[in-house]
Amino acid sequence: MASPGGWATPYRAVIGSRIRAQRSYPASFVLDLFGALLIGLAEFAEVWVIFHNVRMLGGLDFTAVLVLFGLSNLAFSAADLLVGHVDNLPTFVRMGTIDAFYLRPQPLLAQLVTSEVSLRRLARIGVALVALTAGLTQNHIVWGPQVLAMLVLAVVCGTAIFAGLFVCAASLQFFLINGSELTNSFTYGGSYAGSQPASIFPTPLKMIFGYLVPVAFTAYLPTLVILRLPGPAGLPSWLAWLTPLAALWVWLVALRLWRWGTRHYQGGGG
Amino acid sequence: MRANLRTYGQLARAGFHRQSTYRLALLAGLVTNIVFGFIRAAILFAAVESAGGTLAGYTSDTISAYVWLSQGLLGAVNILGGASELSERIRNGDVAVDFTRPVDVQASYLATDLGRAAFTILPRGLPSVLVGALTVGLALPAQIWPYLLGLVSITLAVSISFLCGYAVNILGFWLVETRGVRSLYAVTSSFLGGLFVPVGLFPDWLSTLAHATPFPSIVQVPIDIISGHVIGVEAIKAVAMQCFWAALTCLVGRSLTRAGRHKLEVQGG
Amino acid sequence: MTRPEPAIIDVADLSREFTIHRKGSRRLRRDRSILTAVDRMSFAIKPGESVGYIGANGAGKSTTIKMLTGILVPTSGVVRTCGLDPVRQRRELARRIGVVFGQRSQLWWDLPLRESFSILAAIHRLDPARARSRTTDLVEQLEMGQSLETPVRQLSLGQRMRAELAAALLHSPDLVILDEPTIGLDVLSKQRLREFLIHERTERGTTLLLTTHDMGDIERLCDRVLVVDHGRLAYDGSLPGLATMVGDRRVLVVDLAAPVGDLNDLPDSEHLGSDGSGMRQRLAFDAEKTTAATLLAEVAKRCEVRDLSIEEPDIEDVVRRIYQSTR
Numbered sequence: 001m002a003s004p005g006g007w008a009t010p011y012r013a014v015i016g017s018r019i020r021a022q023r024s025y026p027a028s029f030v031l032d033l034f035g036a037l038l039i040g041l042a043e044f045a046e047v048w049v050i051f052h053n054v055r056m057l058g059g060l061d062f063t064a065v066l067v068l069f070g071l072s073n074l075a076f077s078a079a080d081l082l083v084g085h086v087d088n089l090p091t092f093v094r095m096g097t098i099d100a101f102y103l104r105p106q107p108l109l110a111q112l113v114t115s116e117v118s119l120r121r122l123a124r125i126g127v128a129l130v131a132l133t134a135g136l137t138q139n140h141i142v143w144g145p146q147v148l149a150m151l152v153l154a155v156v157c158g159t160a161i162f163a164g165l166f167v168c169a170a171s172l173q174f175f176l177i178n179g180s181e182l183t184n185s186f187t188y189g190g191s192y193a194g195s196q197p198a199s200i201f202p203t204p205l206k207m208i209f210g211y212l213v214p215v216a217f218t219a220y221l222p223t224l225v226i227l228r229l230p231g232p233a234g235l236p237s238w239l240a241w242l243t244p245l246a247a248l249w250v251w252l253v254a255l256r257l258w259r260w261g262t263r264h265y266q267g268g269g270g
Numbered sequence: 271m272r273a274n275l276r277t278y279g280q281l282a283r284a285g286f287h288r289q290s291t292y293r294l295a296l297l298a299g300l301v302t303n304i305v306f307g308f309i310r311a312a313i314l315f316a317a318v319e320s321a322g323g324t325l326a327g328y329t330s331d332t333i334s335a336y337v338w339l340s341q342g343l344l345g346a347v348n349i350l351g352g353a354s355e356l357s358e359r360i361r362n363g364d365v366a367v368d369f370t371r372p373v374d375v376q377a378s379y380l381a382t383d384l385g386r387a388a389f390t391i392l393p394r395g396l397p398s399v400l401v402g403a404l405t406v407g408l409a410l411p412a413q414i415w416p417y418l419l420g421l422v423s424i425t426l427a428v429s430i431s432f433l434c435g436y437a438v439n440i441l442g443f444w445l446v447e448t449r450g451v452r453s454l455y456a457v458t459s460s461f462l463g464g465l466f467v468p469v470g471l472f473p474d475w476l477s478t479l480a481h482a483t484p485f486p487s488i489v490q491v492p493i494d495i496i497s498g499h500v501i502g503v504e505a506i507k508a509v510a511m512q513c514f515w516a517a518l519t520c521l522v523g524r525s526l527t528r529a530g531r532h533k534l535e536v537q538g539g
Numbered sequence: 540m541t542r543p544e545p546a547i548i549d550v551a552d553l554s555r556e557f558t559i560h561r562k563g564s565r566r567l568r569r570d571r572s573i574l575t576a577v578d579r580m581s582f583a584i585k586p587g588e589s590v591g592y593i594g595a596n597g598a599g600k601s602t603t604i605k606m607l608t609g610i611l612v613p614t615s616g617v618v619r620t621c622g623l624d625p626v627r628q629r630r631e632l633a634r635r636i637g638v639v640f641g642q643r644s645q646l647w648w649d650l651p652l653r654e655s656f657s658i659l660a661a662i663h664r665l666d667p668a669r670a671r672s673r674t675t676d677l678v679e680q681l682e683m684g685q686s687l688e689t690p691v692r693q694l695s696l697g698q699r700m701r702a703e704l705a706a707a708l709l710h711s712p713d714l715v716i717l718d719e720p721t722i723g724l725d726v727l728s729k730q731r732l733r734e735f736l737i738h739e740r741t742e743r744g745t746t747l748l749l750t751t752h753d754m755g756d757i758e759r760l761c762d763r764v765l766v767v768d769h770g771r772l773a774y775d776g777s778l779p780g781l782a783t784m785v786g787d788r789r790v791l792v793v794d795l796a797a798p799v800g801d802l803n804d805l806p807d808s809e810h811l812g813s814d815g816s817g818m819r820q821r822l823a824f825d826a827e828k829t830t831a832a833t834l835l836a837e838v839a840k841r842c843e844v845r846d847l848s849i850e851e852p853d854i855e856d857v858v859r860r861i862y863q864s865t866r
Contacts, residue, residue: 013661054320100645105633182298200316
């Protein structure tokens with residue numbers, strides 16, 4: 001049997017169809033987009049209210065926090081766009097739809113990840129980009145290859161880190177019923193922590209969000225490098241260059257958990 | 271045949287018991303509450319410190335109380351959940367069954383929700399406050415009055431939160447998908463309610479906007495009362511405000527229900 | 540010298556147990572009991588065979604199917620489908636088999652049917668030209684031309700089952716497994732489905748494994764029957780053999796013009812019951828010994844018959860009688 005188009009063809013076919021499906025409901029899509037935009041603005045307002053009251057937070061001023069917020073939300077929203085819908089897994093398991101995945105000649109996780117594209121996330125990506133651009137332009141940044149490289153690294157690896165956290169959360173859903181609240185602690189909790197300057201955290205929290213659920217790598221450390229600021233104790237700014245390792249760590253855990261989860265389902269724990 | 275108060279009491283008890291089967295979900299909620307509590311406490315501590323020790327009337331101790339009380343209250347208030355079961359029932363048509371029962375739909379759901387909320391106080395509410403007290407320290411009043419009035423305030427807050435969520439979910443009669451409007455409600459209500467930062471920190475115009483909504487009555491008011499941040503006449507006035515919002519959201523919910531029921535009868539779902 | 544053909548499904552001592560947790564009301568400790576859904580089953584199916592797999596609800600049919608396809612891991616025993624281990628070689632196996640679940644869809648709910656087909660063709664990496672011709676072929680044979688542009692969720696049950704079948708056969712698998720495919724279908728749809736399956740078999744020699752509650756499916760499609768009872772294989776052989784074992788029993792239901800006493804002395808028949816003070820009577824007869832027409836004639840000798848119907852044997856009934864006859 002010929003295999004035209006290479007390995008991506010099935011995935012392109014499914015994702016293409018999901019995008020087309022969403023385009024066919026323009027009214028509800030626009031509403032969704034608008035709602036997502038408002039949510040993005042509300043999240044930004046949270047940062048803004050703090051800075052209405054104080055000038056500095058954790059050693060960063062408002063323009064620096066713009067960069068932090070922008071990078072962090074960009075990574076999270078991009079990951080949400082690409083991978084966020086894996087939280088549908090419990091529904092698939094409950095309805096038995098996941099069995100259809102087992103009967104197709106593709107890896108299960110790949111099928112789950114490509115089963116949907118949440119285009120409405122584009123609105124929050126937009127908000128994040130605006131904040132990031134504002135922050136980058138307002139700060140006196142010494143533009144050069146280093147800064148550019150850090151920006152790219154932050155966005156790519158930051159997205160990878162959050163995507164990996166989503167997969168961890170989904171894998172745990174094989175074991176938990178109504179357990180999504182537990183995984184929110186490191187997915188949404190991670191996003192929340194990652195959009196703050198880690199210097200405000202007491203040491204235990206710094207270690208957790210720096211090394212265990214390494215969200216400090218998604219935005220805070222890169223921000224320090226871009227703005228040439230020193231890092232707090234235990235999280236020096238040069239660590240930002242090790243962001244790919246953080247992403248690798250998260251994905252190793254995610255894939256292991258996924259394997260456990262699918263084994264559990266096949267062992268009758270469905 | 272109309273249902274009497276005892277029926278609603280039974281519904282509340284049922285709501286209470288149902289929660290006990292979701293032990294894992296309660297534990298999960300507690301863990302997440304605590305994680306978020308630590309993060310918020312860190313942010314607000316840094317803010318207070320950066321402002322020189324006092325921020326809009328809060329010190330480190332009182333703002334810590336604010337954080338942990340609000341985290342503890344989250345389980346009961348359920349600001350992110352709302353009556354989501356209701357919109358699901360509207361979507362698949364099961365709600366028609368609810369209308370045939372001799373109990374008022376809104377009241378019965380409210381009774382069940384109050385029961386549910388009561389159950390969360392022990393395993394979710396108190397531990398949150400305890401963790402905060404043991405780890406970062408917080409300031410709580412020594413007299414009994416704030417707690418008594420606080421209990422009344424919490425009951426009102428849970429009711430208002432439920433009634434708002436109810437109104438949002440009832441929109442399911444007209445919207446195909448309520449998920450979008452529900453998540454928008456969740457973010458807006460938690461922000462304007464003072465869940466992220468106390469409303470006292472808002473700029474004036476935003477504060478005015480927030481107080482034009484019922485949301486501060488859900489989170490800010492009960493916490494202010496229990497923590498002793500608001501006392502005496504001010505406290506009574508705040509509770510009166512809660513009563514007003516409870517009544518208003520109840521009425522909105524009822525007229526929406528009537529409209530929705532009418533639509534159901536006309537269109538057949 | 541020819542080597543014997545390897546079995547396309549080979550099951551040896553296959554078992555599957557489930558632990559059922561029962562929640563104690565107030566205690567933390569929960570009661571546990573073990574449910575044996577499949578109990579040391581062994582059978583082999585050769586390529587090209589058409590096998591029916593029947594049993595009462597909960598007898599273990601769906602569990603076996605899940606183990607054959609890699610969705611469930613056996614507790615013990617060995618299962619090989621198309622010579623592959625369904626769990627370890629799931630993806631390779633998925634290319635060789637097609638599965639239709641009666642209760643679950645493998646199509647995309649909100650998309651036009653046509654798109655489901657093209658996505659599946661991409662998933663199975665079919666050559667575009669061959670995929671097109673295969674799709675056209677299937678659509679024509681299953682008479683789905685009008686449904687192609689309809690979103691799957693708007694299709695009637697009959698149309699949807701035909702679509703599922705086409706989807707399962709798109710990549711021309713060697714083995715097709717169907718789990719309750721005709722459930723809820725009207726007579727005409729069932730007919731179409733059966734004819735199509737027979738055609739596939741004759742054309743391509745596709746092996747067929749079919750679980751069903753409908754004896755009609757078995758009679759028209761299968762030359763071999765596996766009967767499962769409480770997880771164990773109670774019968775493995777031909778359909779005539781099954782009939783011989785349990786007797787080919789049918790039930791004639793007659794509506795009479797006027798109430799009559801119980802007709803329990805008719806030759807070669809057993810009176811099962813009367814309704815409406817004798818207006819409707821149910822008479823069982825052995826199709827090997829007599830015919831419905833003969834029995835009807837006997838009834839007509841006694842009284843005026845207004846209406847009649849014939850009940851097919853019930854799966855539960857068959858299983859029960861196998862159980863009784865093997866004791």
